[in-house]
Amino acid sequence: MQFDDVQTKEPSSRALLSDEEISALMEVKSKEGAGAHGSEKRHRIIPYDFRRPDRVSKEQVRSLYLLYDAFARNLSSSLPTFLRAISEVTLISVEQRAYVDYLSGLPDPAAIFKMEMKPLQGMAVLEISPNVAFPLVDRQLGGPGVPISEMRALTEIEQKILEGFLKIVNEALRAAWQPILDIDFQCVGCETAPKLLQIVPPNEVVLSIVFHIQVVDARGTLSLCIPALYLEPILQKLNESSYSRMHPDAPPEQTRAILDKLSCVPFPIAAELRGSTASINDLLRLVPGDVLRLDHRAGDPVEVSVGNIVKFRGDLASSDKRTAVYIRPLES
Numbered sequence: 001m002q003f004d005d006v007q008t009k010e011p012s013s014r015a016l017l018s019d020e021e022i023s024a025l026m027e028v029k030s031k032e033g034a035g036a037h038g039s040e041k042r043h044r045i046i047p048y049d050f051r052r053p054d055r056v057s058k059e060q061v062r063s064l065y066l067l068y069d070a071f072a073r074n075l076s077s078s079l080p081t082f083l084r085a086i087s088e089v090t091l092i093s094v095e096q097r098a099y100v101d102y103l104s105g106l107p108d109p110a111a112i113f114k115m116e117m118k119p120l121q122g123m124a125v126l127e128i129s130p131n132v133a134f135p136l137v138d139r140q141l142g143g144p145g146v147p148i149s150e151m152r153a154l155t156e157i158e159q160k161i162l163e164g165f166l167k168i169v170n171e172a173l174r175a176a177w178q179p180i181l182d183i184d185f186q187c188v189g190c191e192t193a194p195k196l197l198q199i200v201p202p203n204e205v206v207l208s209i210v211f212h213i214q215v216v217d218a219r220g221t222l223s224l225c226i227p228a229l230y231l232e233p234i235l236q237k238l239n240e241s242s243y244s245r246m247h248p249d250a251p252p253e254q255t256r257a258i259l260d261k262l263s264c265v266p267f268p269i270a271a272e273l274r275g276s277t278a279s280i281n282d283l284l285r286l287v288p289g290d291v292l293r294l295d296h297r298a299g300d301p302v303e304v305s306v307g308n309i310v311k312f313r314g315d316l317a318s319s320d321k322r323t324a325v326y327i328r329p330l331e332s
Contacts, residue, residue, distance in 0.1 A: 055205045055228035056096050060238040065094045067238075068209050068224075071176035078168050083139050085216045092210040092221070100202035102225050106194040109153035113166060114189040114199065119181075122230035123188070123199050126169065128162070129220030132213050137161050145216045153192035163187060180237050200227045207231070271302045271314060271325045301328075 056064075072091045079087035106112070111133040113126045128136070130151050137158045139145035154162070170185040177183045191197045200206065204227055211222040231238075274296040286292070296302070302325060304312040314325035 056207065056231070056235065056238075060235055061094055061096070061207075063238040064207065064209070065091070067176050067180070068094060068211075071172050072211055074172040074175055075169065078172060079215070082165070082168050083136070083145075083215060085139055085145060086214075087216075088214045089222065090212045092212055094207065094209050096205050096207050096228060098202065099200050099204045099206045099225075099227070102206055102208050102223075103194045103197065103202075106223075107151070108194055109151065109192040110194055111154050111159075111162065112191045112194065112197055113162075113187050114191070114197070115170070116184070116186045116188050117226075117230065118184045118186070120183060120230050120233070122227055124185070124227075124230075125197065125199060125225040126166070126187075127221075127223045127225070129213075129222065132215060132218055132220035132222070133162065134158075135215050135218035136165050139215060140164060145218055147218050154190070159190045181234055200229065204229060267307050269304065269306055271304050273302055274300075 069091045072089045075089045076087065079089065106127055107130060109130070111128040111130060113128075115124045115126055117124055131147055133154065134148045135145040137154075140161050166187050170187070173185045174183060207226045207228055209224040209226070211224075213220055213222045273294055276293060276295045278292075298316060301313045301315055303310045304314050304325060304327060306312075312327045312329065314327045317324045317326045
């Protein structure tokens with residue numbers, strides 16, 4: 001009997017949860033689940049190669065891309081005057097890679113120049129594709145800039161001739177780097193075999209900047225290799241926001257003056273009707289006063305083009321006894 005009393009009293013001794021307490025427990029449980037899920041996101045595993053770490057951030061690489069794009073434009077402006085020929089330089093890529101990978105991508109023989117970067121330590125490498133190097137030499141000697149049929153190494157005389165071209169490149173490089181640091185690029189040597197060019201250890205990370213260069217009909221590449229180790233003192237300055245401040249927006253007064261000048265520029269406007277076909281004999285017999293029937297109905301809209309680009313649609317109308325076009329938006 002006493003046992004039965006214990007059994008009947010045990011359930012009543014247990015605490016029953018109210019609806020508010022159950023809701024509070026569910027909220028705590030959901031927060032714990034969200035915290036665990038957030039920690040998984042924060043600790044997401046990202047592949048990383050410790051043998052070839054990225055020494056330059058993506059934002060800094062973006063700033064270097066803008067910098068060397070400005071260099072390419074400056075060089076494109078200077079070369080035609082220097083060579084007296086149509087020349088163009090276009091930036092292709094800016095990427096970081098191992099030095100050994102950069103060397104393996106160079107032709108052999110090649111035109112490779114070592115350059116100092118004072119006040120920075122170390123040296124950079126400038127490589128000119130043989131497809132362009134020999135036309136540059138030929139052009140500076142008064143020739144038409146024709147590539148050679150069989151590739152070979154540059155002679156010492158040809159290397160000296162290319163120093164004139166390198167001065168133009170160095171001036172454009174200095175102008176591009178000027179907003180960040182005044183760097184004096186100077187050529188200190190030339191190599192023709194990539195395997196003999198050792199400026200840093202093979203696995204050291206370098207920045208490889210590749211350009212496409214065209215001189216008359218000759219086309220090739222121009223590449224610049226800068227060890228990331230030597231850029232570390234100025235890496236904090238290489239970010240997109242700082243480089244954007246180098247080229248501030250034009251003041252409102254200057255913008256207003258440009259718009260005022262452009263407002264006086266004339267441009268052609270044409271309203272075109274759909275024509276019709278006719279034979280040569282019919283056209284030859286046309287005389288003033290004849291009526292030429294077109295395939296365009298009077299109520300159909302006409303296309304109004306500005307500089308040969310259709311910008312509006314319109315309806316035929318008359319104004320002061322002259323044919324006119326009532327303009328309406330192109331979407332209508």
